[in-house]
Amino acid sequence: MKIKAVSEQYDIPADTLRYWERVGAIPAVHRDSAGYRDYDEEDLGWVSFAKCMRGAGVSIEYLIEYITLYPGGERTHQARKDLLTEQLEVIKRHLDEVQETYDRISEKVAHYDDHVEGAAKKLTR
Template sequence: MRIAEVAEEYGISADTLRYYERIGLLPRVHRNTSGIRDYDEDDCMRVSFIKCMRGANVSIEALIEYMQLFEQGDATLEARKQILIEQRDAARERLERIQAGLDRLDYKIAHYDELLAGHGGSVPQCSKSN
């Protein structure tokens, strides 16, 4: 497949695909006799995997390390698993911060509900626990 076809198939720009190749997320994609990139099935599977992991908020740096380990074979299974665990833990931390922010917003909205119901108010507060 040509780069434009892969870009359309996976919803990724051609520039992003070139970037992924340049930074090592994708191995050098084979080029035809005219010098045009010709993505094979393995390349497309990698693009799909990268898109999936980016959708899970795995960092580019972690993905680069993961893909380098992948190229080394099954001897790196534990190291690859550890990268995924670290990325999962980072995602959980982000989720906890987001949830705390949502909780503060819910508290503030409830405060405004009280104000609008005529129960008055005092000095603005962010939340009970700030």
């Protein structure tokens, strides 16, 4: 699959895909005989992984570190798992913060009309 199709399928600018590859946030993409990027299923898996991680707020530096370790196979298994565990904890903290914000706004919305009505009554006194 060519870069334009990957860009459209994953809603990622082609320049971003090139950047991710250039800095090592995804492994080098397979090339066709003319030297053009030709994404295979493995490449698409890495694009999907990177998009998911970036969407969760994971840094490019983290992705680079993970991708650098990946070719080490079993030897780097624990280091990669540790990185994922660390990121999971960061995302969990963020999720908790978002949930707290959601709950506060939800509470405000649920009682908004009562608050507005109460404020209006105070103004008319």
